[in-house]
Each structure stands twice: as C-alpha cells, then as structure tokens.
Amino acid sequence: MNRAxxxxxxxxxxxxxxxxxxxxxxxxxxxxxxxxxxxxxxxxEFDNIGGLKVxxxxxxxxxxxxxxxxxxxxxxxxxxxxxxxxxxxxxFPRDTILTINTSGILGEQYVGFEVGGDTEMLxxxxxxxxxxxAVVLEKLISEFMFNKAQDEKK
Amino acid sequence: xxxxxxxxxxxxxxRRVTDRIWRLGFAARFLLATVMYSGTAxxxxxxxxxxxxxxxxxxxxxxxxxxxxxxxxLGLQGYDTLxxxxxxxxxxxxxxxxxxxxxxxxxxxLLFASRAGSAxxxxxxxxxxxxxxxxMEMMAVDPIARVxxxxxxxxxxxxxxxxxxxxxxxxxxxxLVGVQLIGVDEGSFWxxxxxxxxxxxxxxxxxxxxxxxGAIISWIAVFEGYDxxxxxxxxxxxxxxxxxxxSLAILAADxxxxxxxxxxx
Amino acid sequence: xxxxxxxxxxxxxFTYDRRPVLKGINMEIPRGKVIAIMGLSGCGKTTxxxxxxxxxxxxxGAVTVNGQVVSELDNDGLYALRRRMGMLFQFGALFTDxxxxxxxxxxxxxxxxxxxxxxxxxxxxxxxxxxxxxxxKLMPSELSGGMARRVALxxxxxxxxxxxxxxEPFAGLDPISLSIVGKLIRTLNxxxxxxxxxxxxxxxxxxxxxxxxxxxxxxxxxxxGTADEIRHxxxxxxxxxxxxxxxxxxxxHYPAKPFGEQIYTEAPRAR
Numbered sequence: 161m162n163r164a165x166x167x168x169x170x171x172x173x174x175x176x177x178x179x180x181x182x183x184x185x186x187x188x189x190x191x192x193x194x195x196x197x198x199x200x201x202x203x204x205e206f207d208n209i210g211g212l213k214v215x216x217x218x219x220x221x222x223x224x225x226x227x228x229x230x231x232x233x234x235x236x237x238x239x240x241x242x243x244x245x246x247x248x249x250x251x252f253p254r255d256t257i258l259t260i261n262t263s264g265i266l267g268e269q270y271v272g273f274e275v276g277g278d279t280e281m282l283x284x285x286x287x288x289x290x291x292x293x294a295v296v297l298e299k300l301i302s303e304f305m306f307n308k309a310q311d312e313k314k
Numbered sequence: 315x316x317x318x319x320x321x322x323x324x325x326x327x328x329r330r331v332t333d334r335i336w337r338l339g340f341a342a343r344f345l346l347a348t349v350m351y352s353g354t355a356x357x358x359x360x361x362x363x364x365x366x367x368x369x370x371x372x373x374x375x376x377x378x379x380x381x382x383x384x385x386x387x388l389g390l391q392g393y394d395t396l397x398x399x400x401x402x403x404x405x406x407x408x409x410x411x412x413x414x415x416x417x418x419x420x421x422x423x424l425l426f427a428s429r430a431g432s433a434x435x436x437x438x439x440x441x442x443x444x445x446x447x448x449x450m451e452m453m454a455v456d457p458i459a460r461v462x463x464x465x466x467x468x469x470x471x472x473x474x475x476x477x478x479x480x481x482x483x484x485x486x487x488x489x490l491v492g493v494q495l496i497g498v499d500e501g502s503f504w505x506x507x508x509x510x511x512x513x514x515x516x517x518x519x520x521x522x523x524x525x526x527x528g529a530i531i532s533w534i535a536v537f538e539g540y541d542x543x544x545x546x547x548x549x550x551x552x553x554x555x556x557x558x559x560x561s562l563a564i565l566a567a568d569x570x571x572x573x574x575x576x577x578x579x
Numbered sequence: 580x581x582x583x584x585x586x587x588x589x590x591x592x593f594t595y596d597r598r599p600v601l602k603g604i605n606m607e608i609p610r611g612k613v614i615a616i617m618g619l620s621g622c623g624k625t626t627x628x629x630x631x632x633x634x635x636x637x638x639x640g641a642v643t644v645n646g647q648v649v650s651e652l653d654n655d656g657l658y659a660l661r662r663r664m665g666m667l668f669q670f671g672a673l674f675t676d677x678x679x680x681x682x683x684x685x686x687x688x689x690x691x692x693x694x695x696x697x698x699x700x701x702x703x704x705x706x707x708x709x710x711x712x713x714x715x716k717l718m719p720s721e722l723s724g725g726m727a728r729r730v731a732l733x734x735x736x737x738x739x740x741x742x743x744x745x746x747e748p749f750a751g752l753d754p755i756s757l758s759i760v761g762k763l764i765r766t767l768n769x770x771x772x773x774x775x776x777x778x779x780x781x782x783x784x785x786x787x788x789x790x791x792x793x794x795x796x797x798x799x800x801x802x803x804g805t806a807d808e809i810r811h812x813x814x815x816x817x818x819x820x821x822x823x824x825x826x827x828x829x830x831x832h833y834p835a836k837p838f839g840e841q842i843y844t845e846a847p848r849a850r
Contacts, residue, residue, distance in 0.1 A: 170363050173371045177475025180482035188410050189513040449672035453686050454661040
C-alpha cells in the first residue's frame with residue numbers, strides 16, 4: 161500500500177470521525193441551543209421540589225429559557241434551594257412565580273416561570289421567594305380521598 | 315515443610331498470585347517505557363498514520379454495520395416498552411442516551427478489541443517469533459519506539475473516533491426504525507433528544523470513556539504481543555488473552571468510569 | 580589495524596534460570612578472520628553470539644568488543660556499538676511488512692539523514708553484492724529461503740559493520756543456496772575487511788570457508804583449531820561430529836534406565 165493512499169484513507173477516517181462528533185454535538189446534544197451565549201444566575205426557594213434534577217429545563221410559556229444548575233437543602237429554613245442559569249436574552253419581572261411542573265403525567269419535571277407584571281426585572285444573583293411546590297402524586301391522591309370521605313360524611 | 319495436598323494447593327495459589335502481580339508490574343513498566351519512548355512515533359508521525367490505517371480504517375466496516383444494527387434494535391425494543399406508557403416520543407432520548415453514554419463506547423471497544431487488538435498482538439507476536447524484533451534490536455533500533463509505540467498511539471487515537479461513529483450510526487439506525495418504519499413523530503424524536511442529551515455530561519463523557527478504553531486495549535494488545543512465547547502456540551495464546559483480558563478490563567473500567575461520571579445525575 | 584583481537588571472551592559464564600548454559604568460555608576473534616562456533620543444537624552457540632551482540636549479559640567474566648566491555652555499556656553505548664555490528668538471523672528475520680528495498684534501506688533511514696537518492700544508490704550496491712538487485716520490489720513472502728537469507732545479509736551489511744555475526748546461516752537451505760551463502764560470507768568478509776563469527780552445525784560447508792573453529796559442547800569449549808586441524812582431529816567428539824556418526828561420545832540414546840528394567844517396571848502401569 162503506498163503512502164499517499166494510506167494518508168488518504170486515514171484522512172477520510174479522521175474526517176468522518178469528527179463529522180460524527182459534530183453530528184452528536186449539534187443534532188443529538190444541546191451544544192447548539194444551550195451552551196452558547198450569555199447566561200445569568202437565579203435562585204429560588206421551594207418547599208418541595210419533588211423529583212426535580214440538576215440539568216432539568218427551565219421553561220416559560222413552554223419554551224426552554226434556561227437550566228437547573230444545582231439543588232441544595234437549606235438547613236435553616238428547611239427548604240430546597242434551586243440554582244438556575246437563564247439565557248441572558250430573556251428578562252423576567254420580579255414578581256414572576258416559579259412552579260415545578262411535570263411534562264406528561266410521568267414525564268420529567270421542569271421549572272416553569274409564570275410571568276408577573278412588575279416593571280423591575282430579575283437580575284443576576286437574585287433569589288425568588290414566590291414559588292409553588294411540585295405536585296406530589298401521593299399527596300394529591302390522599303387529599304382527594306380525604307375530601308371524598310369528608311363529602312360522604314356530610 | 316509437610317508435603318501434603320493442602321500445602322501444595324496453597325503453594326500453587328501463592329505462586330499464581332505472585333506471578334500475576336509480577337506480570338502486572340512488568341506490564342506497567344512496559345506501558346511506562348512505551349510512553350517514554352513515544353518520541354519516534356510522534357515525531358515521525360507517518361509511522362503512526364500507517365498503524366491508524368490498520369487499526370482504525372480496517373475496523374470501520376464492522377463498527378459502522380454493528381452500530382447501525384444495535385441502533386435499529388434499540389429503536390424496536392425501546393418503542394415496544396415506551397409505547398406501553400404512552401411516551402413513545404421519548405424514543406429519541408432512550409436511543410441517544412444509551413448509545414452515547416454506554417453502548418457506543420463499550421460495544422465499539424469490545425469490537426475493537428477483537429478486531430484490532432487481536433491483530434496487533436498477533437503481528438507483534440509473529441515479529442517476535444520470527445526474530446524481527448531481535449533483528450531490530452541488533453540494528454540499534456529500539457522495537458518499543460519503532461514497533462510498539464506507533465501501534466499503541468494508533469489505538470488510542472482510533473478508538474474514540476470509532477466509538478463516535480458507532481454512536482452516530484446507532485442513532486441513525488434508531489431514527490430509521492423509530493421514525494421511518496414505526497412512525498414516531500420526527501420533530502419530537504429529535505427535539506426531545508436534544509433537550510435531554512447534554513454535550514458535556516453525556517457526549518464528552520462518552521468520548522473520554524472511549525479514550526480510556528482505547529488506551530487499555532492498545533496497552534494490553536501490545537504487551538501481550540511483546541511478552542508472548544515466541545512460538546505458534548505462544549502467539550495464538552497471547553491473541554486469545556488479549557481479547558479476553560481487554561474485554562473484561564473494558565467492562566470493569568466502564569463500571570468505574572460510569573460510577574465516577576454519572577453519579578447523582 | 581591493531582593486532583588486538585576484535586572480540587575477546589574471557590572466562591565467560593552464563594546461567595539461565597539457574598541452569599548453567601556457558602561454563603568458562605575463553606575465545607578470541609582476530610580482525611579480518613572468519614571464525615566458526617560449532618556444536619550440537621542447544622549447546623550454547625547462539626547464547627555466545629547473543630552475548631557478543633549484547634542481547635544477553637554474562638553472569639560472570641567479560642565480553643570485550645573493540646576494546647569495550649559489552650556488559651558495562653549503558654543503553655546508548657550498546658546501541659552505538661551495535662551500529663557497527665551486523666547480524667544475520669537463522670531465518671533471515673526480514674521485516675515482513677516491507678519490500679526487499681525497504682528492508683535493506685531500514686538502517687540507513689533510521690540512523691542517517693542521507694537523501695533518498697543516495698540511499699537508493701547504497702541499497703542497489705548492497706543488493707548487487709548479494710546478486711539480488713532485480714528483487715528489490717518483492718515482498719519477503721515472495722522470496723525463497725536462500726534469497727531471503729541473502730537479502731538479510733545485504734541488510735546486515737547496510738551500514739558497513741566491522742563485525743558480522745551469523746546465526747545458523749546454512750539452516751534449511753538447498754545445496755546451491757548453501758554454497759552461495761557460504762561464498763558470500765567469505766567474500767564479504769575479505770572485501771569489506773570485516774571480522775565474522777559463524778554459529779553453525781553445518782560442518783562440511785563451514786570448514787570450506789572459515790579460518791578457525793571452536794567446538795562447544797555442554798557449555799564448554801572442547802576443541803579448537805584451524806579448518807585442517809579439525810578435519811584431521813583424532814578427538815572422538817570432533818571425529819563423531821565431522822563424520823556425522825550416529826553413536827559415539829554423544830550417545831544415540833537419551834539418558835534412561837536400563838532397557839529391561841524400564842520394560843518390566845513400567846509396562847503394567849501403562850495398561
């Protein structure tokens with residue numbers, strides 16, 4: 161096998177290998193959508209985050225606007241602290257309410273932004289206090305059963 | 315010393331353990347020497363390019379075809395399970411994540427070990443058996459620098475490329491079956507996939523895995539070849555050992571790497 | 580040229596895995612001569628060659644090549660010494676993934692920065708010397724045993740060594756190739772002014788070309804002398820070797836118990 165043919169084949173091999181990486185990065189992964197561009201950091205306190213995970217999407221009106229970066233437990237307030245990075249292109253009013261929703265009945269959980277009417281906008285490092293906890297299915301069911309029982313007693 | 319069955323059994327066990335440890339130490343020193351004498355392989359890169367042809371390019375067909383089929387099977391099986399819970403749109407996530415994180419690096423590495431690893435061992439072993447390595451030494455050329463190091467680096471370079479090709483091909487196979495054949499919605503197939511596959515956490519970690527696997531396979535392959543008994547049985551035994559040892563090592567290393575990388579995520 | 584011998588082995592012992600292979604070998608290889616080391620398979624001939632080439636280190640005693648003690652050299656020193664040695668391996672040991680041309684050019688490319696045109700001329704000279712200029716484009720798998728041996732010889736003299744080591748150069752060759760290789764060993768030695776060590780058990784062929792012979796048996800030198808002295812030696816071992824007798828000091832039978840005893844004691848167990 162002569163040198164030039166060899167080089168050509170190896171060049172071809174490396175090129176399609178890198179093309180595969182590009183395909184994985186852009187078409188399969190989220191390199192194109194989320195990792196580029198400026199972001200700012202927000203924090204929120206929740207009573208209960210349910211099954212929320214790091215890297216879960218943050219959505220407003222169904223559009224992904226950011227991602228959960230960390231989840232901690234605050235030992236003083238006994239609440240969950242959720243850190244998020246939000247795309248710098250989107251600004252939200254200070255009275256925005258954060259909710260934890262589920263996509264589909266058993267799908268993954270995400271943080272939803274219910275936009276308020278304040279004229280002042282949230283800034284980098286702000287903490288949002290107005291939140292609504294995750295809907296815990298067991299709790300929901302037991303509440304429903306309880307109410308049903310109450311109704312029947314009447 | 316009493317000469318009874320128990321004593322002998324213990325002696326045998328002891329000898330086997332010390333032999334293994336000695337061999338492991340020898341293999342570690344061999345790896346160190348390979349890395350230290352890599353100057354030639356990297357300076358005269360055409361030596362390594364030649365080996366990339368033999369390890370990488372010649373493994374392309376088996377990797378691409380297997381990737382396609384594994385992806386297609388994932389598409390069928392994944393759809394079957396997911397549609398019971400009414401979430402067949404998540405098929406893209408299932409196919410992509412299982413390939414990028416696990417199946418891509420691991421299955422590609424197993425195939426690479428049996429396709430390229432065994433070939434490297436057999437080649438070096440035969441060179442040893444036919445005194446080509448001795449001849450090289452007598453010509454004042456270090457066989458580790460001239461023969462072993464280029465093959466080692468070629469393996470390290472080829473493996474991640476092959477693993478990425480395997481994953482990409484597999485996802486394409488999943489797409490063919492899921493979207494084209496079964497009729498999962500194309501838009502949600504890709505968008506759900508993009509929403510849950512993270513470039514750094516999933517794809518890069520997969521690439522790192524395949525790098526590590528490539529180094530492990532190449533190391534075992536060149537060592538077994540260089541260390542083999544210079545006879546026909548010696549070479550065939552070493553070739554078998556390369557495939558067995560590197561397959562086990564890949565699976566063990568995969569467990570450790572997965573535990574380190576995807577913990578809590 | 581000094582009268583000091585090129586290679587000198589002084590009281591060399593070599594032990595492999597607690598088994599003594601060489602026991603007190605003394606040997607001198609004068610410059611410009613062809614020396615043969617003869618003996619049965621497994622008597623330590625090849626080991627002697629490897630000691631001279633520095634692939635093995637003597638357990639005790641000194642191997643001196645061109646004034647340097649081989650076992651005291653560091654890696655760089657050893658490699659520098661080996662550039663001035665050529666070795667022909669038993670079956671040639673040609674690099675199977677390279678053409679004949681590339682095999683001969685190997686050392687020139689590894690050790691020198693000569694331009695490719697000059698390498699081409701040198702390779703042609705070396706191949707011409709062994710009569711295989713026309714085979715330059717062939718792969719080693721396309722060569723006959725004798726041709727492979729001659730290409731390996733061209734490769735070994737690529738950098739004009741001062742010392743040539745031959746490990747069983749006659750093994751497995753047809754009579755014509757055998758005498759060609761034998762003739763080449765002699766003519767190259769004289770034309771290039773090198774010294775040669777031939778390790779062999781092919782007594783008839785080597786007696787035609789060598790100046791001096793050492794006989795090695797069980798790790799010791801049992802006889803030595805010029806080719807004529809060896810041919811007319813009365814020493815029983817040498818006589819048996821030269822005339823190829825089946826029985827003699829080297830017994831036909833592998834050491835065993837007396838025949839009768841072995842038959843009567845072991846037969847029942849075999850059943």
